[in-house]
Each structure stands twice: as C-alpha cells, then as structure tokens.
Amino acid sequence: MAQKADELAHAQVANRIEIYEDRNDERGPSQHDRDDDTFEDVVQFAGTFYLSHKLDILKKAALLVQGTILLEEIPTITPQEIEAVRAETDRKWRQPWLMYLAIAASALGAIGQGWAQTSMNGANLSIPTAFGIDANTSRNNLILGFINSAIYLSNGLLGAWLVAPLNRRLGRRGAVFAAAVISLITNVGGALSTTWQQLLFFRLFLGCALGVISSTLSVFAAECAPTAVRGGLxxxxxxxxxxxxxxxxxxxVVVYDSGVNSWRLQLAAPFLSTIPLMAVIYICPESPAFYVKYGERYDLAFRSLTRLRNTELQAARDVYLSYLQQPAKTSANASYAQQVKELFTTPRIRRATLAAYTTMLSQQLCGINIIAFYSSTIFLDADFSTFGALLASVAFGFVNFIGAFPAIWTMDTLGRRSLLLLTLPFMALTMFAAGLAYRIPKDNSAHFILLASMIYLFCAEYSPGMGPVPMVYSAEVFPLSHREIGTSSSVAVASIWATVLSLTFPQILSTLGSQGAFTLYAILNVVALVLVFLFVPETKKKTLEELDAVFSMGTRKFMKYQITEYLPWWFKRYVLRQAKAELTSMENMGDYHELEQDNDSI
Structure with missing residues (x-):
C-alpha cells in the first residue's frame, strides 16, 4: 500500500508542475497580465493553508519556481528581490543572522559531543587507579572499554531511536532543549561518581542525550539551510x-595537575557548552520542514522561512516549492514500527538507508574514534611522558578542527562522495605508516617524529572528508516522511560500531600490539573505500526533494555503473592520462529519473 501511495504522490507532484508548464506554453512567458485563473493552484494553496494574505508574493514565487520567465520580467518584483535571488549564486554566504544562529545551535551541540568524547581521553589516565581497575586483566580492560564506549552504546541502542518520537512530540527545538538539560545533569553526575558503576550509569544516559542532540541538530541544520550552501553549513x-x-x-591539560580528582574536572567540563546551546535553540525559529510534516502547516513554515531567508520572495518560493514537491502524506502518520520497516522495504528509502549506513560504518572503520578516545594512551605507550601525551593529544585535536575548514567550500563543489573517495586512500596509507613507526626503537627520535606526524596527517585527511560527510549525508538523503528515523538510525549504526571498536581496541592493542592495531585499521580504511565506491551516490547541489531522482536507480544498476563505466573512465583519465576519455552520465541512462517502487528492484 505504501508503495502505491508513493507512486500516486509522485504523480500528483508531476501533474502540478505540468499544469504550470502547460499554462506557460499556452500564454507565453512574456505576458505579465496574469489573473487568478492562471494561478489557480497558487490561489488554492494560499486559501487552503492560511496564506491568502500573501497571495501576491506567492504568485511571484510561482513564476520564480517555473524558471521560464526572466527574473526581471516577473510582475511587481523589486530590485531588492532581484538582487537577493541573484546573490544566492554570486554571494551565497550572505544569509540572515538567524540562519547562522541555527547553525550556531548545531555547532554548540557538536562541541558538547566532541568535548564529552575527549574528556574520557584524559580521564583514562586516572580513572583506572581511582576505581581500582588498573591491573592489566581482561576484566579491567572490558570495564574500561565499557566506560569509554558507554555514550556510543546507549546512543546506538536507545538514544538514536528516541529522536523520532521526541521530535514528533516536542519539535526539533524542544527535543534539543530537553536533551541538553539531560546532558548537563549527566556530565556533572559522572564527575561526582564514586564507583565505576555510577560513572557507567551517567555515561549511558549522557549517550542517550547526545544521540538526540546530534541527530536532531543535523536534520535541523539541513532543513533550515538554503540548497546552495546546505553542505557547507x-x-x-x-x-x-x-x-x-x-x-x-x-x-x-589545564586540569592535569589538579591532584587525584583531576578526572572529575575533566568529565564535568563539557557542561559548559550545554548552557549556551539551550539559550540559542530557544531563540531559533522552528524547522520549516517540521511544520510541513506534522500538520501541513505551510503558514507556519512560511513564517519560519521569512526569518531564515533574505526576502519574503525567497521564503515564498521555498515553501511553495516544498508544496509542489512534497508527496502526499503516505508515511507521515504511519506507526513508528511501520516507518522503521519502510527503511528497509520501500526501494527509494532502502537505497538511501544503505548509502547513509555505509557512510556511517565507514567513518568508524577508519579508526578516528579510537585515536580520539585513546590518543593519550597511544602516545603514552610510545614512551611519551603523561604530560607530553596530553600535549600531543591537544595538537591532534587542533589539527582535527583546522582540517575541517576546507570542507565548508568543497562540500558543495567537489561533493560528498568525491571527498570520501579522495581522502580514504591517503588515510589508509598514513595509518599504515603510523604502524611502521613502532618498528623504530623508542629511544630513536625518528620513532616519535614518524608516529606523531602520521597521526596528525591522518587527522588532517579525515577532517574534510570522512569527518563531516556521514552526518551531512545522512541528514539529507531521506524523504521528509522518514528523515528523523532515517538520520537517527544512521547515527545508531555509527554508535554501535563505535561501541564495538572501543570495546575491542584495548584487547586488540594487547593482542596485536600497536603496530598490528594500526595495520588493521589501515586495511579497514581500504574496506571503507570499496564500500563508498559501490553504495554511495553523489548528492551535491540537490534540493532535499530532488534527491528522489538520485535514489531512483537500483543498487545493482548503480554498482554496475561504477564498475563498468566509472572505474574504466577513471583509469583512462587519471592513470593512462587520456584527456579525451568520456564518461557516460547516469542521468543519460533511461531509468535514472524514474522511481522504481517494485520490491524486486534493489
């Protein structure tokens, strides 16, 4: 039934757009004296969704959506509106302050996530002694692994799955605010723990809160941002x-010399980011797509967009385009269990699920979270002093931050998929080279230089590609009806694999040694490269609704295209240096734009 409803919905969208194309063909793009009959659908839209008082601006928006008339010829369009529309291409980063405030909310949530993650990195040097689990036994290694992976474990098993119901009940802003309160309490609670069991309890609840924050804010940012800068923002x-x-x-490092309770300060510190997050998310407008999904409140969506765009015309265009492209409500009111089922049974959604899960899995296979959690331990194992290991980890964190800046400009130019394919091979090489450092005696300065430089270089390669792409990709590839559950389940995949890797790393380190551990993750980077090549389509410069076309091709056909068309072209172009080598575009393949809804189409 859901598949038939999807087909009907897409037919309705196509019919709406065809109406405008037919009318334009009949009357000509230069005729400006259009009356309400010409814009019958616009009038109906405005009347149905309480926007009749904005009918004039919606008429201009409808002409803008058509794109068959020169911008200057749109009746009653103002010079300010013309300039704003053109600036979307020429000066795309000129956005309203509330747009950037919405991104600031995402930034603050991300800071809390990263800080909570690395607070354990330093605490790892003191917690084993504080809780009497410092003996090198399998039991103690497992306990320490559970404490380190707790935020991922609870996020993957529970937190990510709370995103959809909390968003439905509280909205994007409300869900983030509630989760931020829990994050504040659990960060402080973990710092006050007197046993490792109490610390594990608070870290588990912290993981649930961080899961809701990360998934919701990623969707929130994707839904608020204009298409031209969505990836960059x-x-x-x-x-x-x-x-x-x-x-x-x-x-x-700052609290390193604070005595036996320095780990308490390290674990409590991340609460500092949650207070401004609660203030900023309270000020931000709600996501326009949230209003559309729950109740079809296009009037409220328009109100939000007027605060997130430079002109009312741009807001009207985006809300009307959302109306034209939004399928009829087929799954928005489906049960939670039905929505989860459709992630794997509805072909268009299943392909998005496979691609999103692949990016999230690949992020964990590359080994970055192992370094983030255990870098101080790794440097300590390389005969650094405790203070030196902490300072080396600071440098790692700085490189990780600075390295992310190129993605702001390349995410919407090179594209998501291309960034992954460009960086993963070099990540594998640097991880392997870091392992080779352990073949050099520790008293040789070359050991320190090679290990540190390769870890930092790996981080610099990770930051613009495998770092930002999975979350951006997962937040945009799902249709609105499944966006929360799709994004949050993708985060759950990443969290579960992060848990597995965090739990196993102490034992891997003990069994294979440092060189063997780095070599293993070098191989896993190659595995990630193959997975991305076969299962992850490009999504750059597509509206959230236009991504239906991207996922119209069956997975088998996409894989065949990559192996039989793209790979030979790449070899001719970049290995044999044949400048005239031509690549057949997927758009030229007959079924690329035709949504395949039969269950047999994988």
Missing part, C-alpha cells in the same frame, strides 16, 4: 565536534 557539525575535541584536550 551542515559541515559545522563535524567542524565544531572537532573543536569540542580540541577543547576537551585543552581542558585535560
């Missing part, structure tokens, strides 16, 4: 998560 999550990691490392 959404990069703020990873960039400021890296900044939070850096702050965490700095805080670890």
């Amino acid at each position: 959404a990069v703020s999550w990873q960039m400021f998560c890296a900044f939070g990691i850096f702050l965490g490392f700095v805080a670890n």
